[in-house]
Amino acid sequence: MTIFSIFLIAIALSLDAAAVAAANGAHHHRMSFAKALKISFFFGFFQFFMPLVGWVMGSGLETIISKFSHWVAFFLLGILGVKMILESLKSVDEKTIDIHSVKILLLLSVATSIDALLVVGTTLALMPVNIWLASVIIGLVTFVFSLAAIYIGKKFGEKWGKKAEFVGGLILITIGLKILVESYL
Numbered sequence: 001m002t003i004f005s006i007f008l009i010a011i012a013l014s015l016d017a018a019a020v021a022a023a024n025g026a027h028h029h030r031m032s033f034a035k036a037l038k039i040s041f042f043f044g045f046f047q048f049f050m051p052l053v054g055w056v057m058g059s060g061l062e063t064i065i066s067k068f069s070h071w072v073a074f075f076l077l078g079i080l081g082v083k084m085i086l087e088s089l090k091s092v093d094e095k096t097i098d099i100h101s102v103k104i105l106l107l108l109s110v111a112t113s114i115d116a117l118l119v120v121g122t123t124l125a126l127m128p129v130n131i132w133l134a135s136v137i138i139g140l141v142t143f144v145f146s147l148a149a150i151y152i153g154k155k156f157g158e159k160w161g162k163k164a165e166f167v168g169g170l171i172l173i174t175i176g177l178k179i180l181v182e183s184y185l
Helices: 003-027 033-057 069-089 102-124 131-160 162-183
Strands: none
Touching (some): 003 102, 069 102
């Protein structure tokens, strides 16, 4: 597999994480650079790590895990999306979820990297490829795309406020639905 092919795979894998990152940026348009780095690191690390796990698993366990992974991603993203939509309808004084907590970041990272585990990792196990190089490229591309997406989302959030938060919630729900629908195609 060529480096160019790996970059194309990395870009495709990073899009879900980047969309979630943009939604987070819109939700927290005053997010610090450190928090943006933290979110991007989580997404990049999981996109790096999951192909390695999938590669180790080969295709043996993939059929078992793939039976329910799309439902996990759908529910995680759907619940967080609904929470964001509900928060967009609340007054500013009401408590909001902490999207920067490790627990929430882990849930989002897993939900957006399941395809890297099941499809890419197990597929790469069947090909002549340096899995470490492929995983590093996938992780770095996801990190960079996520960081850029956060700032795009922040600009949108600064301008549109609660409307941007509502749209961010819709984006999370849409990504969850996309993962669910694609699993049946």
